[in-house]
Amino acid sequence: MTVTTLHTPSHREALWELESAFDRGDLITVFGECSVEYEGRAASTLGLGNRLLVLKPDGSALVHTDEKRTPVNWQPPGSTHHAAVRDGRLRVRSERTSPDETLTVRFTAVHQLSAMGVTGGRDLEVTGSEADLRRRILEDPDLVEPGFEPTAVERDSAAGPMDVFGVDASGTAVVLELKRRRVGPSAVSQLARYVDAVAEEPDRDPDAAVRGILVAPSITDRAAELLADRGFEHVALEPPEPETPGAETKATDSAEAAEPKAETTEPEEPKAETTEPEAETLGTETASDDDEPIEADAPEPSGSASRESQQ
C-alpha cells in the first residue's frame, strides 16, 4: 500500500504532490491553516484556522474542524478538484455544475499532506432499515392487525407511492406508512396525503372508507393527536432485531402493541408474499455468539487506551 506524506511542504511541493495524487486517483488529506469559501445553493465563508481537508478520487471534498460529524464545508461527488498557488497561498478548489457550486480552500500553511491509494471494499451490509420492517410485515401481516392483507408495496397514488397498501378483514382499504423509528407530525401528514389521494381516486366508491395506519416503534404526543384527528391509527412495531439476538433483548415497546396477537398463525396467504410463514423468526442467527468473545473474554494482554469526550 502506497502512502505518500509531506511534512510542512512548501506550497510548490504540496502543489506538485497534489498534481500527481490527482493523476493516481488517490485519496488525499491536507492538514493546515486555511480559510474556506463556498458558493452555490447557498454561500459561506470560514476564517483562518487549522482544518483537515479530504479530497476523494470521486470528486468529493470535505473540510473538517475538530468538532462535529458533519464537515464544516464540502463538495459532493462528481466535483472536479483543482490546485494552484495564488497570492502566496496554496489554493484547492472543487467545482461542479448543476447546480453550479464552488468550494475554495486557501492554505496559508500546510502542516501535512498525504496521498493514499484506496481500493474497493464498500460493500456495507445494514440491518434495521424500513425495508426490514416492511419485510417483517409482509411475512406476517397479522402483526399489523388480524386479517390484514397486503396487496401491494410502493403502490402509486396521486400523492406519491405508498409503503404498503392492502385490505383489512372487512375488505376496507388500508394504507400503511412505515417508519423505522419514532416519528412526529410529518409522518402523520405523509400518511394523510396518501389516504386522501386514495379516497379521491375516481374508480372508488366515494362512500367507501380508507383507513390509515402508521406503523412505527412509537410516536410523539402531537403526532398521536393529529393521528386521532384524522381517525388514523398507530401500530407499534419496529424493524427486527438490530440488537444481537443473544442478549440485550429490547422488546420493551412490545407492551405498547398490547393487543394479544392471537398467535401468529398461517398468514392469510398474502398474495404478494408466499414465502414460508415460519420465516417469522427472520432475525435468528445460527450459532450466534456474543459481541466479541475473543476480545471480551481476554484480559488486557497488550495495553489499552481510552479517552473521554470533553464536550
Add this chain to the structure above:
Amino acid sequence: MTVTTLHTPSHREALWELESAFDRGDLITVFGECSVEYEGRAASTLGLGNRLLVLKPDGSALVHTDEKRTPVNWQPPGSTHHAAVRDGRLRVRSERTSPDETLTVRFTAVHQLSAMGVTGGRDLEVTGSEADLRRRILEDPDLVEPGFEPTAVERDSAAGPMDVFGVDASGTAVVLELKRRRVGPSAVSQLARYVDAVAEEPDRDPDAAVRGILVAPSITDRAAELLADRGFEHVALEPPEPETPGAETKATDSAEAAEPKAETTEPEEPKAETTEPEAETLGTETASDDDEPIEADAPEPSGSASRESQQ
C-alpha cells in the same frame, strides 16, 4: 503546529500514539486496512478494505472509503474512543449512550497514523438560508402580496410552529410556509397541517377562512396539484444572495458589513409597520468585486493541477 505521524507502525506503536493523542485532544487520522462493525439504532458490517478513520476530540468518529461525501460508518459527537490490540489487530472502538451505539474498527494493517492539534476557527458564516428568506419577507411583506402583514414568526399551533403568520389586506388569516429551495408534496402537507390547526382553533370563527401560502423558489408539478386541491397558493421567492443576479456579485464580507442592517433585529412586532421599507434593496452590494480578482486576473505563475472526476 504539532503533527505526529507514524508510517506503517506496529499495532503497539499505533496504540501508544493513539493513547497520547487522545490525551492531547488531537484530531487523529488512521489510514489502513480494516473491517468495521456498527450496532445501535441499526446494525452494519463492512468487510476488509483500506479506509480512512478520523477521530475527533469531541468524540466524533468517521470511516471514509474512496467514495461519497457521507462516511460509510461513523459515530456522532459525544462518543468515547477506545483503542486496544486484540487478536493481533488494532481495534478502535467508539461508544456512546442514549442511544447505545458502538462502532468498532479493526485494523489488520495500519499504513499511516497522524495526530494533529486543531484549534478553533469554527465560525462559519452562511447566507441563503430559510432564515434569510424570512428576513427578506419581513423587511418587505409586499413581496408575498400587496397588503400582507406578518404578525408573528414561529407562532405555535396544535400542529407545530409556523414559519410566518399574518393577515392579508382584507384581514383574513394567512399562514406562510417558507422553503429555501424547490419543494415537493411534503411541503404542501406541512402547510396544510398548520392551516388546518389554525382553522380549528377554538377562539376562531369557524366560518372565517385561513389562507395558506407556500413561499419557495419553485414547486414540483405534484406539489402544485396538491396545493390547488387544498386551495393554497404558491409565491415564487428565494433567499437573497446565493444566486448571482447580475454579474457574479458575491457578497464579500466587506459588503455585508457595509450593509446598513441598522436595527434589522427581527421586527418581532411588525404591527407598527409604519417605517418606510427602504430596506427593500437589501440585496444591493456596494462596490462589488468579481470572485477573485487577484487570482483570476493573474496568469498561471506557478503551475496548476487538476483532475477530472471519474465516476
Add this chain to the structure above:
DNA sequence: GCCTAGGTCCCGTAA
C-alpha cells in the same frame, strides 16, 4: 432529555 423542523442535507431508485 424530548420535540420540531431545517439542511449547500446526502443518497438510492424510478420514471
Add this chain to the structure above:
DNA sequence: TTACGGGGCCTAGGC
C-alpha cells in the same frame, strides 16, 4: 435529468 422519500440522517433551538 427530475422527483420523491429514506436516513444509524445531523444539527440547532425550545422547553
